[in-house]
Amino acid sequence: xxxxxxxxxxxxxxxxxxxxxxxxxxxxxxxxxxxxxxxxxxxxxxxxxxxxxxxxxxxxxxxxxxxxxxxxxxxxxxxxxxxxxxxxxxxxxxxxxxxxxxxxxxxxxxxxxxxxxxxxxxxxxxxxxxxxxxxxxxxxxxxxxxxxxxxxxxxxxxxxxxxxxxxxxxxxxxxxxxxxxxxxxxxxxxxxxxxxxxxxxxxxxxxxxxxxxxxxxxxxxxxxxxxxxxxxxxxxxxxxxxxxxxxxxxxxxxxxxxxxxxxxxxxxxxxxxxxxxxxxxxxxxxxxxxxxxxxxxxxxxxxxxxxxxxxxxxxxxxxxxxxxxxxxxxxxxxxxxxxxxxxxxxxxxxxxxxx
Amino acid sequence: xxxxxxxxxxxxxxxxxxxxxxxxxxxxxxxxxxxxxxxxxxxxxxxxxxxxxxxxxxxxxxxxxxxxxxxxxxxxxxxxxxxxxxxxxxxxxxxxxxxxxxxxxxxxxxxxxxxxxxxxxxxxxxxxxxxxxxxxxxxxxxxxxxxxxxxxxxxxxxxxxxxxxxxxxxxxxxxxxxxxxxxxxxxxxxxxxxxxxxxxxxxxxxxxxxxxxxxxxxxxxxxxxxxxxxxxxxxxxxxxxxxxxxxxxxxxxxxxxxxxxxxxxxxxxxxxxxxxxxxxxxxxxxxxxxxxxxxxxxxxxxxxxxxxxxxxxxxxxxxxxxxxxxxxxxxxxxxxxxxxxxxxxxxxxxxxxxx
Numbered sequence: 001x002x003x004x005x006x007x008x009x010x011x012x013x014x015x016x017x018x019x020x021x022x023x024x025x026x027x028x029x030x031x032x033x034x035x036x037x038x039x040x041x042x043x044x045x046x047x048x049x050x051x052x053x054x055x056x057x058x059x060x061x062x063x064x065x066x067x068x069x070x071x072x073x074x075x076x077x078x079x080x081x082x083x084x085x086x087x088x089x090x091x092x093x094x095x096x097x098x099x100x101x102x103x104x105x106x107x108x109x110x111x112x113x114x115x116x117x118x119x120x121x122x123x124x125x126x127x128x129x130x131x132x133x134x135x136x137x138x139x140x141x142x143x144x145x146x147x148x149x150x151x152x153x154x155x156x157x158x159x160x161x162x163x164x165x166x167x168x169x170x171x172x173x174x175x176x177x178x179x180x181x182x183x184x185x186x187x188x189x190x191x192x193x194x195x196x197x198x199x200x201x202x203x204x205x206x207x208x209x210x211x212x213x214x215x216x217x218x219x220x221x222x223x224x225x226x227x228x229x230x231x232x233x234x235x236x237x238x239x240x241x242x243x244x245x246x247x248x249x250x251x252x253x254x255x256x257x258x259x260x261x262x263x264x265x266x267x268x269x270x271x272x273x274x275x276x277x278x279x280x281x282x283x284x285x286x287x288x289x290x291x292x293x294x295x296x297x298x299x300x301x302x303x304x305x306x307x308x309x310x311x312x313x314x315x316x317x318x319x320x321x322x323x324x325x326x327x328x329x330x331x332x333x334x335x336x337x338x339x340x341x342x343x344x345x346x347x348x349x350x351x352x353x354x355x
Numbered sequence: 356x357x358x359x360x361x362x363x364x365x366x367x368x369x370x371x372x373x374x375x376x377x378x379x380x381x382x383x384x385x386x387x388x389x390x391x392x393x394x395x396x397x398x399x400x401x402x403x404x405x406x407x408x409x410x411x412x413x414x415x416x417x418x419x420x421x422x423x424x425x426x427x428x429x430x431x432x433x434x435x436x437x438x439x440x441x442x443x444x445x446x447x448x449x450x451x452x453x454x455x456x457x458x459x460x461x462x463x464x465x466x467x468x469x470x471x472x473x474x475x476x477x478x479x480x481x482x483x484x485x486x487x488x489x490x491x492x493x494x495x496x497x498x499x500x501x502x503x504x505x506x507x508x509x510x511x512x513x514x515x516x517x518x519x520x521x522x523x524x525x526x527x528x529x530x531x532x533x534x535x536x537x538x539x540x541x542x543x544x545x546x547x548x549x550x551x552x553x554x555x556x557x558x559x560x561x562x563x564x565x566x567x568x569x570x571x572x573x574x575x576x577x578x579x580x581x582x583x584x585x586x587x588x589x590x591x592x593x594x595x596x597x598x599x600x601x602x603x604x605x606x607x608x609x610x611x612x613x614x615x616x617x618x619x620x621x622x623x624x625x626x627x628x629x630x631x632x633x634x635x636x637x638x639x640x641x642x643x644x645x646x647x648x649x650x651x652x653x654x655x656x657x658x659x660x661x662x663x664x665x666x667x668x669x670x671x672x673x674x675x676x677x678x679x680x681x682x683x684x685x686x687x688x689x690x691x692x693x694x695x696x697x698x699x700x701x702x703x704x705x706x707x708x709x710x
Binding site: 075077104106149174226229237243277304 | 462
């Protein structure tokens with residue numbers, strides 16, 4: 001098993017992107033956002049995705065040197081055209097603009113079109129924390145989920161991330177998809193030969209199924225039935241329809257569509273706390289709310305209550321201190337990638353790759 | 356059974372409020388919002404609530420002539436102090452301000468403190484539709500729901516309403532609480548002597564229960580476990596903490612706390628569509644998305660797919676045309692209320708009450 005530090009992973013990812021002709025600052029930004037996912041314990045969205053990003057870049061499906069432009073501009077609102085750049089580069093630029101506008105006007109919303117898969121939404125929402133702002137970031141994704149009552153995957157799992165500063169307590173960071181479970185959870189059940197609970201997915205004929213193999217041929221279901229469906233639809237509208245990006249069944253799949261750009265859309269909102277309430281008052285009140293939950297008695301079967309984002313903060317501290325144990329399959333994939341790109345010779349191993 | 360028109364119900368409600376000394380325009384606004392709930396089929400939030408509003412007004416727990424003030428003001432952000440006025444009066448004023456600001460700056464957010472229960476959130480969100488804007492409105496509520504993993508009701512069911520204009524299709528109007536089910540659904544099961552599904556609620560000791568009587572002594576559970584909990588918490592922060600209203604367990608109950616004001620907080624967001632994308636393009640795309648869902652094949656057990664708000668639009672058209680059959684208990688309560696207020700004599704009946 002390869003044991004690496006976040007810094008090692010990041011400099012590896014930077015090298016990968018630079019070797020493909022991505023400008024240094026863009027390589028740095030993308031690597032940083034991927035590695036933050038690994039540090040937070042969201043391994044599915046971290047460096048494990050380097051191979052697919054590289055594949056899309058090599059196929060010319062992602063623009064290496066995008067001309068990212070603000071195509072509509074109002075005091076509190078803007079639309080950014082990502083020119084099909086890496087989602088991380090586009091997303092970072094758009095959220096930076098959103099924070100600038102919110103500082104001036106109290107609140108801002110930036111819509112983004114012509115973007116790509118941008119990794120974890122929490123990263124962009126958390127950019128607001130350093131500015132003592134509340135950040136809210138959504139993205140649409142490729143269609144994987146049926147509307148409530150339907151059987152065709154017309155909607156993405158369209159995640160929403162919200163970051164809210166606190167005082168002495170850690171910020172609240174919610175990052176959730178609108179499906180009941182991610183597709184990856186069904187893939188794991190399939191590998192283990194386990195059944196899945198009713199409500200996670202339906203088969204290709206729209207029938208409830210407990211067989212993971214059938215579920216993978218069918219579609220995911222929204223959390224809370226019509227509620228999750230409604231949220232997924234609203235996010236698709238805010239990310240896709242409002243900005244002019246792809247929407248619904250038109251959105252390109254990161255893995256599945258290797259013949260066209262994704263044209264993903266994002267939605268970014270920033271609220272300057274101090275425009276609403278003196279910052280210290282807000283932070284003290286946040287602490288009080290957080291502690292009221294943290295100190296309350298757990299229900300049967302629970303040992304402790306967690307705030308949204310708390311588990312990820314703990315994981316980040318742990319991995320920043322102790323490093324990350326890379327999954328052996330991921331490590332091997334990264335080794336193969338480095339060889340393909342000529343970054344290491346044939347003698348390299350997963351143990352020497354990050355040294 | 357009393358059969359009434361929306362207009363009859365509204366003029367009855369106006370008379371009730373005016374008889375208590377509510378200014379005419381405020382009585383009109385509040386009556387309109389209550390009756391819109393009845394027309395939409397959300398009977399729980401319509402004129403059935405007149406008696407509790409009257410009770411709170413008579414007890415001096417709601418300010419009849421509030422001095423509603425903008426206490427913080429930035430180009431795209433404001434905080435409104437509702438001075439403990441009727442939630443409908445305060446909410447209507449705040450959303451009007453939010454729409455004005457969004458027209459000037461593209462986007463606006465208004466936080467509201469010192470308000471009261473404001474009826475259906477959809478009403479305020481839908482105010483944006485006439486302006487070709489997207490409206491998003493949240494409110495916190497009295498604590499009825501446990502955080503995920505907890506057993507104490509530290510959070511409200513904190514609903515969120517979002518209204519989005521379309522072209523030839525009806526607007527999308529999502530209005531949902533963050534609990535899996537409303538408390539009323541458990542009350543109905545209790546009356547019918549039926550069991551409730553696991554996941555709706557826990558008993559007072561934090562144990563899952565299928566007994567509605569035990570659930571009513573316990574607390575509601577969030578939809579989707581940690582996801583609904585996260586959304587409820589975020590809404591409490593946006594509505595309560597950001598504006599300076601009550602939050603968490605401190606929020607006053609409409610029915611339960613007859614010794615203090617509720618100090619409810621609201622959150623209102625308006626996005627001017629035209630600031631992001633030419634309106635006609637947006638509306639055409641909305642129609643296309645809506646029709647892709649409406650025309651898709653239903654899953655097993657479903658006859659038709661519905662867009663968020665579609666059922667309520669159909670109900671509104673039906674009730675606007677055919678009138679409303681008032682629940683007999685509600686009609687009797689309104690008759691008693693009218694007698695108590697001296698609006699009708701002892702000879703009045705539910706059949707003559709609205710004539």
